[in-house]
Each structure stands twice: as C-alpha cells, then as structure tokens.
Amino acid sequence: MYSMSEHHEPIVSREVFETAGRLLEQHSKEKGISKGDKKYQNRYCFSGKIICGECGNTFKRRTHQGYIAWCCKTHIKDKNRCPIKFIRDDELKAAFVTMINKLIFAHELILKPYAAAVGGTDKNTGLHRIKELQTLLMQNTEHKETLTKLMAQGYIDQVLFNEEKNRLISQAKQYHAEIKALQRAVSGKVTFADEALFLLHFTEKSAMLYEFDDELFEKTISRISVYSRHEIAFELKCGLILKERI
Numbered sequence: 056m057y058s059m060s061e062h063h064e065p066i067v068s069r070e071v072f073e074t075a076g077r078l079l080e081q082h083s084k085e086k087g088i089s090k091g092d093k094k095y096q097n098r099y100c101f102s103g104k105i106i107c108g109e110c111g112n113t114f115k116r117r118t119h120q121g122y123i124a125w126c127c128k129t130h131i132k133d134k135n136r137c138p139i140k141f142i143r144d145d146e147l148k149a150a151f152v153t154m155i156n157k158l159i160f161a162h163e164l165i166l167k168p169y170a171a172a173v174g175g176t177d178k179n180t181g182l183h184r185i186k187e188l189q190t191l192l193m194q195n196t197e198h199k200e201t202l203t204k205l206m207a208q209g210y211i212d213q214v215l216f217n218e219e220k221n222r223l224i225s226q227a228k229q230y231h232a233e234i235k236a237l238q239r240a241v242s243g244k245v246t247f248a249d250e251a252l253f254l255l256h257f258t259e260k261s262a263m264l265y266e267f268d269d270e271l272f273e274k275t276i277s278r279i280s281v282y283s284r285h286e287i288a289f290e291l292k293c294g295l296i297l298k299e300r301i
C-alpha cells in the first residue's frame with residue numbers, strides 16, 4: 056500500500072511499518088492464529104452482512120469468471136425487481152481497509168469525540184439514578200416493616216395501615232419498573248461505548264492496514280449497505296455509519 060522506496064520520503068517510516076508488522080504477528084500469536092490457520096482463511100465473513108440498499112435483501116456469494124462477487128438475492132431471481140448490480144469481493148475488502156485506515160489516521164478527530172459522546176454522561180447519569188432507586192427501594196422495605204410493627208403494637212388502625220401499605224407497594228413497583236428501563240438503556244449504551252473504545256484503542260495503536268483482516272471485520276462491522284456498485288456504507292458495531300466509494 057505504501058511505497059517504501061529509498062528515493063522517496065515514505066508516508067510511514069520503515070521503522071513504524073516494521074513495528075506494525077511485529078505487532079500484528081504478536082497479536083496473531085496471542086490469539087493463537089498463524090497465517091496458515093483456518094481461522095485466518097476466508098470464512099466468508101461477508102455472509103449475511105451485506106444488505107441491498109435498494110430492496111433490503113441480503114447478498115449471496117458467487118464465483119464469477121476469475122473472481123468472487125456478491126450479488127443481491129432479489130436481483131439474482133429477477134433483475135427487474137432490483138436493479139442493484141453485483142459487487143466484487145476484493146473491492147469490498149479494499150473498501151474496508153480504506154475505511155479502517157481513515158479511522159487509524161483520523162482517530163483523534165473521529166473516534167475520540169465519538170467514544171466520549173456515547174460513553175459519557177448519559178451512562179453515568181443512568182447508573183447514578185439506578186443507585187438512587189435501589190436506596191429508595193431499601194427505604195420502602197423499611198417503611199413497610201415499621202408499618203407492620205406499628206400495626207402489631209396497636210398504634211395505627213387497619214384502614215390507615217392498608218392505605219399506607221398499598222401506597223408503599225405501588226411505589227416499589229414504580230421503582231422496579233424504572234430500574235428495569237434504565238438497565239436496558241444503560242446496557243445498550245455500554246455496548247456502543249465498549250465498541251467505540253475498542254476501536255479507539257485499536258486505531259491508537261495500529262499501523263495502517265495493508266491487507267484485509269477477517270477478525271477485525273467481524274469485531275467491528277455489523278453490516279454493509281450497498282447503494283450502488285460505487286457506493287457502500289459500513290455500519291459499525293459502535294453505531295457509526297461510514298460511507299465509502301468504490
């Protein structure tokens with residue numbers, strides 16, 4: 056991808072480039088992957104992940120003369136129902152590499168603010184409120200116990216006891232419902248925030264990619280939308296949608 060000729064100023068220094076290679080090897084060793092390993096070979100990582108921007112159907116892998124292509128299933132059945140043409144496997148892979156390299160190059164501009172935005176105050180506010188509600192629930196239980204004691208010792212009558220007990224029960228239900236809703240919201244945000252942080256840490260450390268990486272694709276991409284043979288969009292697991300031209 057990058058010229059390493061002695062006569063030109065290299066875009067990435069030889070030293071950095073070699074370090075990147077070593078890091079990648081180290082990473083592969085840690086993950087128990089060697090280049091000949093099946094894990095590293097094409098596992099059709101695009102299967103089920105390419106979505107037609109025209110009709111919404113998934114793409115199917117096909118072998119054309121001399122290359123692999125992906126084609127909208129509707130288009131295969133009837134090209135009048137969906138005009139989207141096939142896209143080459145190697146072009147999709149190159150687009151992914153370009154997209155990741157842009158993120159590596161501009162992680163300070165793109166990923167740092169994004170990770171802060173999805174991982175920041177909302178999540179903390181949610182967690183804070185959950186703690187508050189848990190304290191309120193504990194107090195609610197204590198009130199119920201006190202109420203029962205007061206009733207048993209004859210300090211309050213049955214009518215007041217029932218009224219107060221019902222009020223506390225319905226209040227506890229509300230607290231539980233709010234906690235459940237917050238936990239759902241917070242866990243959704245944690246996922247986006249976690250994925251954004253993973254990508255940020257990766258791009259901070261990684262040298263430019265020079266070949267397609269199955270594992271990285273699976274770790275970072277939820278799906279690819281194809282709008283035409285020349286325009287696709289990567290939907291990242293962290294919630295970002297990035298368009299690439301082919």
Ligand SMILES: [Zn+2]
Nearest residue numbers: 107110127137
């Ligand atoms: Zn289609």
